[in-house]
Amino acid sequence: MLEIAVLGLLSESPMHGYELRKRLSSLLGTFRAFSYGSLYPTLRRLSEAGWIDEEAPLDASSARSRRGKRVYQLTADGKEHLAELLREVGPDAFDDEGFGARLAFFAQTRSDIRLQILEGRRRRVEEQRDGMRSSLARTGERLDRYTRTLHEHGLESVDREVRWLTELIEDERSGHSAEK
Amino acid sequence: MLEIAVLGLLSESPMHGYELRKRLSSLLGTFRAFSYGSLYPTLRRLSEAGWIDEEAPLDASSARSRRGKRVYQLTADGKEHLAELLREVGPDAFDDEGFGARLAFFAQTRSDIRLQILEGRRRRVEEQRDGMRSSLARTGERLDRYTRTLHEHGLESVDREVRWLTELIEDERSGHSAEK
DNA sequence: CTCTGGTATATCGTCGTGATACATCGCAAC
DNA sequence: GTTGCGATGTATCACGACGATATACCAGAG
Numbered sequence: 287m288l289e290i291a292v293l294g295l296l297s298e299s300p301m302h303g304y305e306l307r308k309r310l311s312s313l314l315g316t317f318r319a320f321s322y323g324s325l326y327p328t329l330r331r332l333s334e335a336g337w338i339d340e341e342a343p344l345d346a347s348s349a350r351s352r353r354g355k356r357v358y359q360l361t362a363d364g365k366e367h368l369a370e371l372l373r374e375v376g377p378d379a380f381d382d383e384g385f386g387a388r389l390a391f392f393a394q395t396r397s398d399i400r401l402q403i404l405e406g407r408r409r410r411v412e413e414q415r416d417g418m419r420s421s422l423a424r425t426g427e428r429l430d431r432y433t434r435t436l437h438e439h440g441l442e443s444v445d446r447e448v449r450w451l452t453e454l455i456e457d458e459r460s461g462h463s464a465e466k
Numbered sequence: 467m468l469e470i471a472v473l474g475l476l477s478e479s480p481m482h483g484y485e486l487r488k489r490l491s492s493l494l495g496t497f498r499a500f501s502y503g504s505l506y507p508t509l510r511r512l513s514e515a516g517w518i519d520e521e522a523p524l525d526a527s528s529a530r531s532r533r534g535k536r537v538y539q540l541t542a543d544g545k546e547h548l549a550e551l552l553r554e555v556g557p558d559a560f561d562d563e564g565f566g567a568r569l570a571f572f573a574q575t576r577s578d579i580r581l582q583i584l585e586g587r588r589r590r591v592e593e594q595r596d597g598m599r600s601s602l603a604r605t606g607e608r609l610d611r612y613t614r615t616l617h618e619h620g621l622e623s624v625d626r627e628v629r630w631l632t633e634l635i636e637d638e639r640s641g642h643s644a645e646k
Numbered sequence: 647c648t649c650t651g652g653t654a655t656a657t658c659g660t661c662g663t664g665a666t667a668c669a670t671c672g673c674a675a676c
Numbered sequence: 677g678t679t680g681c682g683a684t685g686t687a688t689c690a691c692g693a694c695g696a697t698a699t700a701c702c703a704g705a706g
Contacts, residue, residue, distance in 0.1 A: 288662080304685050312605060315598060315617045324662045326687060354669075354685060392612035418495055425492060432572035437495045439630050443623060450619050468692080484654050504693045506656060511692095534654055534700075 287378075287387045288320055288328045293337060293360065293368040294391040300341055300359035303329060313390050318383070329358060337364030375402040380410040401458050408451040415444045467558075467567045468500055468508045473517060473540065473548040474571040480521055480539035483509060493570050498563070509538060517544035555582040560590040581638050588631040595624045 295301065295309050303325055310320050332338045341357040360368070371388075372395045378384045385407045392400055418441045426434060475481065475489050483505055490500055512518045521537040540548070551568075552575045558564045565587045572580055598621045606614060 302685075303687095304683095312601060313613065315601065315620050317616065317620050319663095321663055321665095322685095322687075323664070323689085327661085356686075386616065389612055389616050393610045421492060421495065430573045432569055433493065435630075435634065436497065436566065436569050439627070440495050440497050443626070446623070446626075447619075450615075454615065482654075483656095484652095499694095501694055501696095502654095502656075503658085503695065507692085536655080 287383050288324055289332065290368070290371050290384075290387040291320075291390065292325075292328060292332060293364060293371070294387075294394070296338060296358060296360045297365065297368055297394070300357050302355045302357050306358075314386065317386055329356075332364070333358070336361060337367050372396075373399055375399060375406060377406075379403050380406045397458070401455065404451055404455045404458060408448060408455065411444060411447050411451065415441065415448060418444060467563050468504060469512065470548070470551050470564075470567040471500075471570065472505075472508060472512060473544060473551070474567075474574070476518060476538060476540045477545065477548055477574070480537050482535045482537045486538075494566065497566055509536075512544070513538070516541060517547050552576075553579055555579060555586060557586075559583050560586045577638070581635065584631055584635045584638060588628060588635065591624060591627050591631065595621065595628060598624060 291310055291314065292306060295306055295313070301309070303322070306329075307320065307322065307325055310325075314320075329338070333340070337360070338358045339361050341359050372391060379388055380403070385403065388395065388403055395403075418437065422434075422437050422441060426437070429437065471490055471494065472486060475486055475493070481489070483502070486509075487500065487502065487505055490505075494500075509518070513520070517540070518538045519541050521539050552571060559568055560583070565583065568575065568583055575583075598617065602614075602617050602621060606617070609617065
């Protein structure tokens with residue numbers, strides 16, 4: 287979900303598309319890349335929705351910094367919208383995309399919400415794991431060795447994610463429930 | 467890449483869309499799902515390209531098995547096209563999608579090609595890993611704890627995939643280079 | 647006899663990708 | 677000093693996939 291990532295980044299400071307893209311890559315890591323082909327349309331979309339707008343071109347005054355640059359900033363509506371998104375604990379916050387985007391802005395998220403998101407995500411991933419596990423148990427024998435190893439590796443990855451989430455949840459409960 | 471998966475499945479036996487989808491899910495595991503919204507358009511696309519066609523409705527003879535069913539089968543061109551796809555060792559075979567699809571049909575792939583694909587995939591994943599590693603080393607300190615753990619977990623996953631691929635490559639070299 | 651759940655096909659709007667195009671800037675090498 | 681190159685910067689296009697939704701038939705359970 288590019289929307290949340292863009293809004294989140296712009297909440298830190300105004301930026302133009304190119305910089306946004308760089309920050310995006312380093313923020314989300316190789317976890318998620320995003321190309322210009324989706325970034326620019328998204329900026330237009332967010333702009334039309336009124337969440338962001340173009341910074342005034344600081345008229346006659348010296349600098350004249352921008353040539354082709356379009357510097358975007360969050361509007362008041364956009365700030366509020368972002369806050370709502372970061373408060374959501376529905377299914378959207380639990381899938382790959384949604385969870386990753388929210389985790390990247392966890393520092394701005396209320397700690398009780400953080401816990402709910404982590405737990406929801408874990409539930410989701412556990413279901414996936416159980417599905418894979420039983421499917422492997424059921425049909426695993428019939429699979430050829432390559433397909434089976436693909437499934438096994440997939441299962442291990444999902445299982446590791448569950449354990450990782452569990453650690454995060456424990457940290458959240460102990461270390462952070464106290465502060466604020 | 468739905469194309470290769472559909473062709474691969476149809477090479478085993480003719481099928482209709484619904485069954486194709488079920489087989490697809492169990493073949494690719496949760497690794498990749500594919501919805502009807504992409505399956506049916508793909509069937510049309512492959513049909514237009516001449517790789518598959520609709521099975522003759524076994525006319526007057528008793529059964530009349532199909533009501534709304536459309537049973538698809540590989541054409542001669544389709545068979546050849548699939549064989550070409552499974553022989554490819556270009557970049558397409560090394561990304562997530564392309565590699566996964568090909569691995570699922572490794573049993574039909576020549577063993578020297580198998581090795582090239584595994585090695586190419588490993589090279590690709592190693593590059594990704596190195597990129598993540600140096601990015602973490604460079605900017606890791608500045609990241610907040612949540613973003614950092616996201617990156618670290620991502621890095622570990624990619625690293626595990628490299629090790630997994632290495633095992634597969636060794637198996638392939640020892641156990642299988644002899645047979646055939 | 648009705649209701650549920652599996653079989654079966656199909657379309658729609660939305661989103662992201664990868665390729666491609668184009669123009670400007672700073673700066674290093676020659 | 678100019679030439680050329682790599683980074684900066686915006687933008688569009690065809691394509692593939694998603695998720696939701698609609699429709700219809702069939703079997704078996706209660």
